[in-house]
Each structure stands twice: as structure tokens, then as C-alpha cells.
Amino acid sequence: MKKDQYILGIETSCDETAVAIIKNGREIIANVVASQIESHKRFGGVVPEIASRHHVEQMTIVLEEALNKASMTMNDIDAVAVTEGPGLVGALLVGVNAAKAIAFAHQKPLIGVHHIAGHIYANRLIKEMTFPSLALVVSGGHTELVYMKAHGDFEVIGETRDDAAGEAYDKVARVLNMPYPGGPHIDRLAHEGEATIKLPRAWLEEGSFDFSFSGLKSAVINTVHNAEQRGETILPEDLAASFQESVIEVLVTKTLKAVEAYDVKQLLLAGGVAANKGLRKALTETFKNKEEIDLVIPPLHLCTDNAAMIAAVGAIMFEKGMFSDMSMNANPGLDIQFQQ
């Protein structure tokens, strides 16, 4: 009988200090997330220096809580996986150095994980992956379509040329005077309004799977500005609904085209914006009658940043023996492709 495999994951790329332990790549034993969002709210966004300071305050507390929840010691752990990048460099550094220290202290293998690979692998905690597979990754920093032929084989077939979808959400929320983080507010508001305002959709050139959201963001700002000048009022609910409709229509249409072009078996939703109700609903409806496509949408708590998803990638890299040494560094510009 094969021995069970336990991976400890650490994630500190932005404003969550997270540690998780997962069994055999798929089963969550502990998943602890300490969010700093309340601290950053007063600044209207994540302040990198403050994020780094909070990570130092939280790191060992969160590590201890995860091991306690799992009723385990480091002796039970096979490897330590940590987010190597991309992300805020000062924030990443805390996780990377904690991971190195704990791996060194117990002489365990150290694994550096790509944050977006983590978001994609959050899906494997819900359902086993089948290949070829396509992941739609939407977050505050990313909007990408990633094609996968096998475990750890990532090919970015489309990405944003300017703003990430989540970024556009936050900027539009600011125009509508909503508190940070704006995404959930827009999503909620959109459900109360109607998409009556004409806003552009950026399709880009024929056949491209790339995205662009800066034109849409500008159109929203102009709409508000023009209405103010004419003394007209625009219902924020309607503006939110119109904006969300444009974003979702482009995301879903391009995803559907990519699913067909690459003939994939499985579609995975990933990233913080995957928590968006409008997007979840639109994808579910679009793929409802396509039984050949297995659509996987992770629960909300696995869409936002967590360490279980990092450990899930770590489990695959552990099998492949892809270890780092003590000179591993935080890499804010890390490429998603496994260095094999």
C-alpha cells in the first residue's frame, strides 16, 4: 500500500497569511487563512509595506493553528510548498523565508509554487482533473485562459493586455464611491439593477483569446462624467449591471470559443473573481447543455487566496521531485510554466 502524502502549504503573496495541510493532493486536512482586509480598508487598497508587516505578525501563529487543526507535527509532513510568485515581493518574502526555515529545521523538501497554478489547482480539491483542460483565471491581478495537457503543463493561450478584470471592478467601484474591495459590491449592486447603459465589449482581433478591460473602465468613467455635466442621474445599480454584463459576456464568450478550439474535456474556474455570482451563473448556464464539458467551479473560500491550493500544486511537484534549495527567492514576475 502506498503511503499517504501530506504537504504543508504557505501563501503570503498579497494580504492573506495562509497555511494549509492537504493529504494526497486532494483532501484538505487544515486550511487556515488570516485576512488583513480590515487593516487595508482604511487605505482604500492593499499597502505593500503594511501587508508585509502583518505577515510577520501572523506567520507562526497561522502555522501553529494549521498543525494543531490537523493534529500533526512536522514529522508527519512530507514537504513544504510555498508561493514563490507572482505577488507583492515584500509579502512573498515572508512566506518564502518561513518556508525555508521550517523545511530546513526538519530537513523536508522545499517546493516553490506559482500563485496562479495554485488558483487553478483549487479545483482539484473539489474534483479530479481530466485533461486536456482549460482554466479561466480571473482575479485582481490576472485574467488568463490557461490550457493544460497534463498535470503541471500550463500554456497561457490568452491574457489581458491592460487591466485585469478584478482591477476594472475595483476601479469602477471607486467611481461609484464604494468601499474597497469593490468587486463584491459591484456584483451585489448589479443584481439589483438592469443593464440599460450601452458599454463597449473588447473582442480584439478575430481568433484572439486575449482580453482588454481598460476601454470598458474608461467608458464607465465617461458615462458618469457626462451624466454629471448634463445634470442627469444614473442609477448606480444599472451602471453596475451594465458593466458586469460587458465583463461577463466577453469572459464567457472567449472561454466558450477556447473550449471549442482546444477541444478540452474540463473547464476550471479560478481566481478571486471566480467568487462573482454573475460570472458563476453565466458559465453554468452556458455549459448546462454541453455534457461533454465538465465545468468545475470551486466554492467561494477556495476561490480567494488560500494555502490549500498552493499545497495542491506542491503535491504534484512533490511527485515529480521538483524541489528547490535554500537559495529560493521570492519572484514577483515568476512564469507559470514548470521548469522541467
Added chain:
Amino acid sequence: MKILAIDTSNFTLGIALVDDDKIIGEYITNIKKNHSVRVMPAIEMLLKDCDTLPQDIEKIVVAEGPGSYTGVRIGVTIAKTLAWTLNIPLSGVSSLAVLAASAGSYFNGVISPLFDARRGQIYTGLYQFQESRLLDLASDHLTLTVNWTQRLLNKEEPVLFVGNDLSIHKEQIKADLGDRAYFARVTEQNPRPSELAILGRDKEAVDIHNFVPNYIRLAEAEAKWIEATKGSKLQ
């Protein structure tokens, strides 16, 4: 007691392994290179060379700042994680105290260790050896060099200045304090990690989870926020 001392708070990267009164090994570089890449390999190498396993370490001592925010955080994160996971005590020592101890033990006067903090400013404090113990006479703080020398003028004693950043402030200090200013020798300018270990050896252990670097300064955004909200309480 085997102590591992870690200092990454400034340009000097220092690791020491000390056993009670014996300095077993020491690693120091003074170069502008990435601490994050180099600290753990340095610890790994030093322990290996000294035939010491992580489990043999009985205490961790770390330089807690002031210094580079990122640098201090790297050292403190590693120190906290090692101490917590090895279940051994941790002590933090001022990075300036380490510098003072590295040069001033035979000096008859007061010691002002310093790190440059840009725009004519320094991180400094005032220390003195009395009966071979290092005393802290003024808390570590951030000050303009000119303000600091004015303050020192009021003291009668000679002052020994220590630190690799002396070259930036030496002229100012000489101009203000004249022959009452002494400067440490070139071999004494690096903070010695073995001094860090000895200073931390007898210090009380901290609560590991709640231990944080001594940044001296608030983060810029936080300072501005407090200013804007007129000093309302930090959350």
C-alpha cells in the same frame, strides 16, 4: 547552550554559532546582495561546517532592527519560524547595540553606533560599557545627524562612532564635535554576529508569536493616515 545568531537588518549579513563562551563559527559579508537568497544557505553551510544539526540549537538570537524594513523582516521571519518550530527560546537584540558591542568594549566614553537613513538622517542610539556590560543610555531612534551632534555636544565625554555608513556622516560629525569624536577602526565597522549571540544569550526570551521587528518608523501610509485622521487610535 548552543546559540544561532542571525543579523540581516542592514547590508552586513551575519550568522554566528556560539556555545556558551565559545565562538564556534561566524559568517559575515558586507556586500549589496539579496539577503533573502543568501541567509538560509549561509546558515546551512555554517551548521554543516560546525557539525551541528538544526535540532542541536538551543536558542535563536536575532537582530531586531533598526535597518532596512525588508532586511529586518527576513531575519526576524527566519528566527521566529526556527525558534517556534524547534521549540527553543528566541531573543531579539537591537541592531545598533550589536554595532556598539562590536567596537566599543575598551573605549572610555560613550558609543554612538549608526546606520544611514538617507536625507541627512541616521538611526542611532547611545551606549556605554560599564564593568564589561553594554548599557543603553538613549533609546534607538531616527534623527538628523546635525541634531544628534548638537545633543552630544552637551555631554562632556568623548564619543566613539561606529558603522559602515560612517563615511557618509563623518565630515558633519568632525565639524560639529571636533576632537571629541572618535571613529572605530575599519575592522570594527561590521556588526559582529558573535556579539549579537552573546548580547542575546542572557536576554529574556520573547513571546515568539508576538515578536516583531523594531522598525522605529511607522509605514508611510500609516503615518499619513494617522495625520489625516488626527491621531485616532490604530486598529
